[in-house]
Each structure stands twice: as C-alpha cells, then as structure tokens.
Amino acid sequence: MIEAVLTQLTSLLTNPVLLAWMFAGVTLGIIVGAMPGLTATMSIAILVGLTYGLPTDLTFAIILSVYVGAIYGGSITAILLNIPGTASAAATALDGYPLAQQGKAGYALGITRLASFVGTLFGLLLLLAVAPLLSKFALAFTSVEMALLALFGVLISGFVASPDLKIKGWVAAFIGLLISLVGIDALHSVQRFTFGVPTLATGFAFVPVMIGVFGIAQIIDNIARPAGERIKQSGGIWPDFRGFAKYLPLSLRSGVIGTGIGIIPGAGEDLGGWLAYLSAKAASKEKDKFGKGSTEGIIAAETGNNASIGGALIPLLTLSIPGSAPAAVLLGALLLHGIRPGPTLMIEQPHVLPLFGAIMLLACFFLLIAGILVAKLFVKVLDTPPKYLMPIVAVMCVVGAYAINIRMLDVYVMLGFGLAFYFLHKQQYPMAPLVLGIILGPLIDENLRRTVMVHENLLDAFTRPIALTLLILIVALIALQFPFWRRKPAALASTSAPPTSD
Amino acid sequence: METEQETPLQGLRRRDFVTALVLLGFCIVVFIESARLTFAIPASEQSLLTTPGIVPLFISSSLILMLTAIIVLSWRDGRFSGLFSSSAIISSLRTQDVLLKISHAGLLLVYVFLALGRVHFALATAAYLFAAMAISEDTKPWQCAPLATVISGAVYVVFGVFMKVPLP
Numbered sequence: 142m143i144e145a146v147l148t149q150l151t152s153l154l155t156n157p158v159l160l161a162w163m164f165a166g167v168t169l170g171i172i173v174g175a176m177p178g179l180t181a182t183m184s185i186a187i188l189v190g191l192t193y194g195l196p197t198d199l200t201f202a203i204i205l206s207v208y209v210g211a212i213y214g215g216s217i218t219a220i221l222l223n224i225p226g227t228a229s230a231a232a233t234a235l236d237g238y239p240l241a242q243q244g245k246a247g248y249a250l251g252i253t254r255l256a257s258f259v260g261t262l263f264g265l266l267l268l269l270a271v272a273p274l275l276s277k278f279a280l281a282f283t284s285v286e287m288a289l290l291a292l293f294g295v296l297i298s299g300f301v302a303s304p305d306l307k308i309k310g311w312v313a314a315f316i317g318l319l320i321s322l323v324g325i326d327a328l329h330s331v332q333r334f335t336f337g338v339p340t341l342a343t344g345f346a347f348v349p350v351m352i353g354v355f356g357i358a359q360i361i362d363n364i365a366r367p368a369g370e371r372i373k374q375s376g377g378i379w380p381d382f383r384g385f386a387k388y389l390p391l392s393l394r395s396g397v398i399g400t401g402i403g404i405i406p407g408a409g410e411d412l413g414g415w416l417a418y419l420s421a422k423a424a425s426k427e428k429d430k431f432g433k434g435s436t437e438g439i440i441a442a443e444t445g446n447n448a449s450i451g452g453a454l455i456p457l458l459t460l461s462i463p464g465s466a467p468a469a470v471l472l473g474a475l476l477l478h479g480i481r482p483g484p485t486l487m488i489e490q491p492h493v494l495p496l497f498g499a500i501m502l503l504a505c506f507f508l509l510i511a512g513i514l515v516a517k518l519f520v521k522v523l524d525t526p527p528k529y530l531m532p533i534v535a536v537m538c539v540v541g542a543y544a545i546n547i548r549m550l551d552v553y554v555m556l557g558f559g560l561a562f563y564f565l566h567k568q569q570y571p572m573a574p575l576v577l578g579i580i581l582g583p584l585i586d587e588n589l590r591r592t593v594m595v596h597e598n599l600l601d602a603f604t605r606p607i608a609l610t611l612l613i614l615i616v617a618l619i620a621l622q623f624p625f626w627r628r629k630p631a632a633l634a635s636t637s638a639p640p641t642s643d
Numbered sequence: 644m645e646t647e648q649e650t651p652l653q654g655l656r657r658r659d660f661v662t663a664l665v666l667l668g669f670c671i672v673v674f675i676e677s678a679r680l681t682f683a684i685p686a687s688e689q690s691l692l693t694t695p696g697i698v699p700l701f702i703s704s705s706l707i708l709m710l711t712a713i714i715v716l717s718w719r720d721g722r723f724s725g726l727f728s729s730s731a732i733i734s735s736l737r738t739q740d741v742l743l744k745i746s747h748a749g750l751l752l753v754y755v756f757l758a759l760g761r762v763h764f765a766l767a768t769a770a771y772l773f774a775a776m777a778i779s780e781d782t783k784p785w786q787c788a789p790l791a792t793v794i795s796g797a798v799y800v801v802f803g804v805f806m807k808v809p810l811p
Contacts, residue, residue: 191802191806191808193808194806194807194808305655306713306716308709308712308713309713311705311709312666312706312709312710312713315702315705315706315709316666316706318698318702319673319699319702319703319706322698322699322702326695328693328695329694329695331680331695333676333680333695333696333699334673334676334699336676357751360747361744361747361748362744364743364744364747364779365739365740365743365744365779528776528779528782529776529790531747531775532747532771532772532775532776533772533794535751535754535771535775536768536771536772536794536795536798537798539754539755539759539811540798540802540808540810540811543809543810543811544808544809547809549759549760549811552755552759552811553755553756556751556752556755560748564662565662567658568655568658568659568662569655585698586698589698590692590693590697590698593690593692593693594693
C-alpha cells in the first residue's frame, strides 16, 4: 500500500497544474470553512457540479483539498469571532475565543493548524491501514448483509446526528430513502412515485438535491445574519512547533477518537471534535482551564474533527457507506466519475485508495503552507457581510446544479428541495441522515428484495452470523428510542431551544 | 391575569406539530401509492416481498408511525394558544428577518424560473445579484451595481469561458 501511495504521490508531485489547483483548493476550503454559513458539505456539493468535466484525479485533488481545508477553516472564526465557521469547530470556540481575548489569537490559530495537520495525517494513516483489511472482510457480504448494513448506517446516522428528538433524525433519513426510490425500479422496471410525470422517470439527480439541501437552505438561513465582530489577529504567522510537541500524546489520542467517530455513518466531524474535546477535559490535569483558554482544549477538538475525515472515508471506500455528510456528497462525486466504492473497489480500481491517500497527504502540507502564507490575508474575507456573499453562493449553486446534466430541471429540483428542506432544517431535522438516506435507499431496496428472490428460506439469510449481528444491532437501536416517549417534559422549563445542526 | 411566556422549546414543539402534520399528509399519499405498487401489480412468482412497492410501503408506514409520535409528543409539550389565528401568523411573518428571507427566496425563484434561459446568463445573474444585494437594509444601490456587474462577469468568464463549464 505504501508503495502504491508513493507512486501516486510522485505522479501528483510532477504535475504542477494539479499542485496549483490543490493549493487553491485548500485555500478556498479554509475560506469556505471560516465563513459562517458556508459549510464543507455545501462547498463539496457545488464543486461536484463545477468539476464534472475535469479529469478524475484533478477532480478529487480539488474536492479533497477543499474538504481538508474547510474542516480546519471553521476554527478561524471559532477563535476570532466566537462563531464556529462549521459545526465541527464548535468545540474549538470554547477555548479558542478566550485565547484570542487574551491576545493570543495568532498562537491559537497556529496551534489549531498544527492540530488539524496531525489529525488529518492520523486519520489518513488509519484509512490506509484499515481500509484494505475492511475491504477483505466485506467481500464476504452478500445482498442481505449489504442491505442490513446500509439500513443500520441510516438508522445510526439519524440517531447520532439529531440535535433534538432522535426520532427526527430517523424521519429525515426515511424521507431521504423515499426520495431515492422515485423513478424506475431497477429490478422490475416499474415506475415508482412518478405520478405520470415523464421527467421523474429517471429519479432525482443526486447532486442537485445535495446542493439544494446544503446550499440553498444555508443561504436563506444566513442571509439576514450580520457580519461578526472579529478580534484582531495578533502574534506571528509561524505556529508554535515546540509548544505543540509536548501535546503530541493528547493529539494522537484525539486522533484515535476522531477517526473512530468518523467511521460511524453520519456521525461526522463535529461529533469527532466534541468527543475528543470532552475526553481531553476528562483526562486533563488542568480541568479548570477548559472553557477559559485551554491549549489542550483546542488541540483535542481540532485533531478530533480533522481525524474524522480519514475515518469517514473508511466506510465510504470499503462499504459504500459514508461516515459523514461531506463524505456522502463525495460518494456522489465518485459515482459520477464511474468509481463504485465498496468491497470490490480494491480489486476493480486498486489505484483509488492510494490516490486518495496521496492527495490527502499533500493537502495536509498545503494546509500548513496556506495557513502560514495567506493566513493574515484571508481572515480579511471574514469581514464580507453575508448580504453580499450569500447571493454569490446562490449563483454558484445554480451553476453547479446545471453543469451536471446541462438541463434546467436540475436547477428547479435544487431550488425546490433547498426551499422545502430549509423548513425542516429550521425544525432541527438533521440533514446528514437525509443525504445518507438518499444515497443508501437504492442499496437497501434492491438488496433486500434480491435476498428474498435468492433465498427460499428467509431464515437462512437472516441467521448468517454477520446478518444476525446487524439485525440485533438494528433492533437494539430501535429499542433505544422508546425511553423518549416516557420522558417528562422537564426540558420545557428551559429557556433555550436545542442547538441547530448544520 | 398574567400569561406565562412561551419557552423556545414550546415554540419549537408547536411548529413541530404543524411540520409533522404536513409530512404526514405526504406520507399517506406515498403509503397509498406504495400499497398500489405492492398489491395491484401482479406479484412475481416468489412473493409480495419482491414487489417494487414493498420497501416504500415499509418506509412510509414507519414514517407514519414516527410522525404520529411527533404529533402526540408536540401536542403534549407545545403551546397552541392562537396557533391558527390570523393575527399570530401575520405578526410572525412581519419581522424584518423573516421578510428578508422571503424576499430572497422570491428573488431566487424569479432568477431561476423567469430569467435564466430567457435572458443571457451574465445579464440575468447581474440583475439577480444587484437585486439580492440591494434588498438588504443599509446597502447603497450605487455600491451594489458595479459589484454585481463585476461578479457576474467574473463568473461568466471563469466558468463559462476558461473552465468551459456549461452555463444556463
């Protein structure tokens, strides 16, 4: 594997145009991640459309660079504005902003950049180590296991992603499943839910729906938001390498947590950051410093959320089940470029994993360089008021949605879904399970029915060891939902609503 | 008599109630169509479990159950006084924030449905950008006009000319 990664790395390093695009991608990602209201998922969704005509390696070099940059970029606003640019940087704000208030904004930005670098690198190493093993294991999966695994992925995603009632996560996921089933059924060639409209026969194109859900909904949500009051960035541009070195064990522990969380479908980078932060706080000798400007706090949060990137790619590439919302959109990009992730990826297209590894490795280094070279320059972009920025993003959404199939119907679909799901977003229905539902719907539908076709005795299929384990996990997950019903409305006394997910 | 002020969570549950009702309506339609796809289409030689409607039937019935649970829960926890009164609805729509969001959604609809495809992309985009920027409070139209023109031109040149991305 290392040899294959090095070969890909050499090939990338000898392509200056691609390197320039990657640097631009990381920089763009940092800016996008830093701007409150613009998310990694949104930018990847738009880019999938805009890069459709480009060669595969260049497309994924740009998309993965933006992904890596955006997850780090959220920490800039978390530190300077106390507004996390992305949900994944929410934990960083707890200690990053107090540090900035103490005049250590430059120090905090440098440390988080190093933590992001280590986190991404750690996630990447685990991706390269675990993915081939998981692929071999997943080769034993038949249609029943694939269907149950996808169903488990959708359910767990709804369970972990919902900021309010867990059942809302499942509602979002199941709506996604229904959306994915519109069009001609692959097994019987019967039209489903087209209601006589011929254009619906091919179903909803995935990318326009994604752009609508993550783009348009965010634009409408943020258009009226005033520009934040930024703390002036003080201190040097060089990160404190020596200061960071003594926190390396903490960083590695947070990396393990972040990657582990990233593997869980739909859990995403924000949960990775939060759990790494809470774990660091629990283990720290200076617990009282947390929330008041703890270096341990920002390192744990940033390593955790960036390590989740590699984690989220593990189930994506080996099982075709994305670990986070950006990874879900990335799956759409892979399919558009004729790459079918799953257990057979390592056999049919063995160059994909090393290519991803090489791109992410380069993106890590570009993250450090971009941070040093243009750090002070691009924080000025944060001063752009949303009233100017959001209409421009809306135009990008339109161009991205149109470019895939060159038809206006996709733009209408994007806008329709965007406006409709804005209301669900405001009602605390999480969008990540919805996306996962849209992606995994056909997989569940076709494999479940194929199981019935293949097995005369269904009991034989569902009592295979892996299938039975997954079935038990699904039942346990559903059973966990029941206590919510008995819960007394004690929370009604609270003056604040649950946080909005992004 | 002093009335207790509504907590944000009570407000959220009140809106949950309405949202779940609307979604329930959609799910019932899907359920009926799924039942048709399951039972009205001649079953394959194996069983009903392989018909195209079986999975959507399972999903829509699960959704109906879950949405019913949300309706009951939000009815239990929310506050519903004046939910459907016209004055309450109008006052909730008349806040600056909501009006601005509705205006932007409207502008986007006009841009996508009426302008694109009929007017040249760069022209339609410049007009949309100008309107969307100028509509916000405390923005000066003379500042927005050149900004909108430059951005629209840049998008056209970068994507349409250099990157050869097809534009609407």
